Amino acid sequence: MINRIEKIKEYLxxxxxxxxTHTCETIAADQLMLPGPGYLDKVFTGSDRNVQVLKSLASIYNHGRLGGSGYLSVLPVDQGIEHTAGSSFAPNPIYFDPENIIKLAIEGGCNAVATTFGGLALHARKYAHKIPFIVKINHNELLTxxxxxxxxxxGSVREAWSLGAAAxxxxxxxxxxxxDRQIQEVSEAFDEAHGLGMGTILWCYTRNSAFKTADKDYHTAADLTGQANxxxxxxxxxxxxxxxPDTNGGFRNIRFGKTDPxxxxKLATNHPIDLCRYQVINSYMGKxxxxxxxGTSSGASDFAEAVRTAVINKxxxxxxxxxxRKAFQRPLKEGVQLLNIPGKINILYEIQ
Known part of the structure; x- marks a missing residue:
C-alpha cells in the first residue's frame, strides 16, 4: 500500500x-450524492427507470475490478470513426480487429466496453455475457x-438491444x-433505450468555433461543460x-448565455478539483x-495524466x-495497468 501511494505521488x-490535501469549500461533499455500494438503490429505485434498466445499470456497476464500489472504469473505442481508423490504430494495429478491443476491456477489469455497432455485432455471441456492452449509436465521421x-x-436503438447491450x-x-437536432434525436433514442431496458450514457461535448478565442479555448471551461452536463x-x-475542465468563464468572457457572479x-474557484465539482453539481448534485x-495519448506522460484525472474526478x-486512446495505443500490459488506475485511486483517497 505504501509503495502504491508513493507511486501515485510520483506521478502527480x-x-x-x-x-x-485540497478541501473543496464551494459545495461540500455532504451535499452530493457520492458513489458507493448503495448508489443505484439511492438514485434509481425511486425513478421512472423500469426494472430491466435497473438490471442493466447494475450489470455495469457490479462488473470488473471496481464492481460493487459505485465507481467505474470504462474502455471507449469509437475513434476508428471519430478520428479515422488509420490514425487511431496505427500505434497498435491489433485494434483494427475489434475483438481485441473487447479483450482489452476484459483484461483491464473494466466495468464495460463502449464501441461501435460493427465491432460489437461481430463478436456479440462470444462476449455479450462476459462484459457489459455499451453501443455507441452516433458518430462524427471525418470522410466528408x-x-x-x-x-x-x-444504427437503431433496437439493434443495440439485439446485440445484448446493457446501455x-x-x-x-x-x-x-x-x-438542437442532436438533442431531439438523442432524447428520443434514450427514451426508447429505457423502454427496452437499457441504460443511457451521454458524451456531453461542447463544439463551436466561437468557444475558442485568440487567447483561450473555452471548450473545456467548467461553466460551459457544466451546462452541457x-x-x-x-x-x-x-x-x-x-x-x-481546465478553465472557467466561457459564458462571461465570450459574452453569451446567462450568468450569476x-x-x-462561490460555486467554483480556479482549483481543478473545484472546477470538476462544478461539473458534478450540474449533474443533479452527483445523482x-x-x-x-x-483524452489523447501523449506517450510517456499518459500514466501521470491518467492519475491526475482520476484523483481530480474522485x-x-x-x-x-x-x-x-491512452489504453489501446500502447502495449497490452501497459494498457491494462492504465485501466486499473481508477481502482487504485478510489481505494486510497477520500472525497473532501
Whole structure:
C-alpha cells in the first residue's frame, strides 16, 4: 500500500500536495450524492427507470475490478470513426480487429466496453455475457470533405438491444449549429433505450468555433461543460461523460448565455478539483454519475495524466474514468495497468 501511494505521488509530481490535501469549500461533499455500494438503490429505485434498466445499470456497476464500489472504469473505442481508423490504430494495429478491443476491456477489469455497432455485432455471441456492452449509436465521421463535425445516427436503438447491450451511448455537440437536432434525436433514442431496458450514457461535448478565442479555448471551461452536463441529465442520461475542465468563464468572457457572479466566486474557484465539482453539481448534485475522459495519448506522460484525472474526478465527487486512446495505443500490459488506475485511486483517497 505504501509503495502504491508513493507511486501515485510520483506521478502527480509537484502538484501532489495541492491535489491530495485540497478541501473543496464551494459545495461540500455532504451535499452530493457520492458513489458507493448503495448508489443505484439511492438514485434509481425511486425513478421512472423500469426494472430491466435497473438490471442493466447494475450489470455495469457490479462488473470488473471496481464492481460493487459505485465507481467505474470504462474502455471507449469509437475513434476508428471519430478520428479515422488509420490514425487511431496505427500505434497498435491489433485494434483494427475489434475483438481485441473487447479483450482489452476484459483484461483491464473494466466495468464495460463502449464501441461501435460493427465491432460489437461481430463478436456479440462470444462476449455479450462476459462484459457489459455499451453501443455507441452516433458518430462524427471525418470522410466528408470539408469536414462537417456533426453527430449522426449509425444504427437503431433496437439493434443495440439485439446485440445484448446493457446501455447505449451517444454524443451531443452542445453549442454547435446542429445541437438542437442532436438533442431531439438523442432524447428520443434514450427514451426508447429505457423502454427496452437499457441504460443511457451521454458524451456531453461542447463544439463551436466561437468557444475558442485568440487567447483561450473555452471548450473545456467548467461553466460551459457544466451546462452541457445539466442539459444531458435533463434528457435522462444515466451517466455523463465529460472532458476534465481546465478553465472557467466561457459564458462571461465570450459574452453569451446567462450568468450569476456566484457561478465564479462561490460555486467554483480556479482549483481543478473545484472546477470538476462544478461539473458534478450540474449533474443533479452527483445523482447522475460523472466520468471524465482520459483524452489523447501523449506517450510517456499518459500514466501521470491518467492519475491526475482520476484523483481530480474522485476528490470532486465523480464516478471514475473512461479512457480510450491512452489504453489501446500502447502495449497490452501497459494498457491494462492504465485501466486499473481508477481502482487504485478510489481505494486510497477520500472525497473532501
Amino acid at each position: 509530481g509537484d502538484s501532489q500536495d495541492d491535489l491530495l 470533405y470539408p469536414n462537417t463535425y456533426d453527430q449522426i445516427m449509425f 447505449v451511448g451517444a454524443t451531443i455537440y452542445f453549442g454547435s449549429a446542429e445541437a 445539466h442539459i444531458g441529465v435533463t434528457i435522462k442520461a444515466d451517466l455523463i461523460k465529460q472532458k476534465l 456566484a457561478m465564479y466566486n 447522475i454519475g460523472l466520468i471524465n475522459s482520459g 476528490r470532486a465527487g465523480g464516478t471514475g474514468l473512461i479512457s480510450g
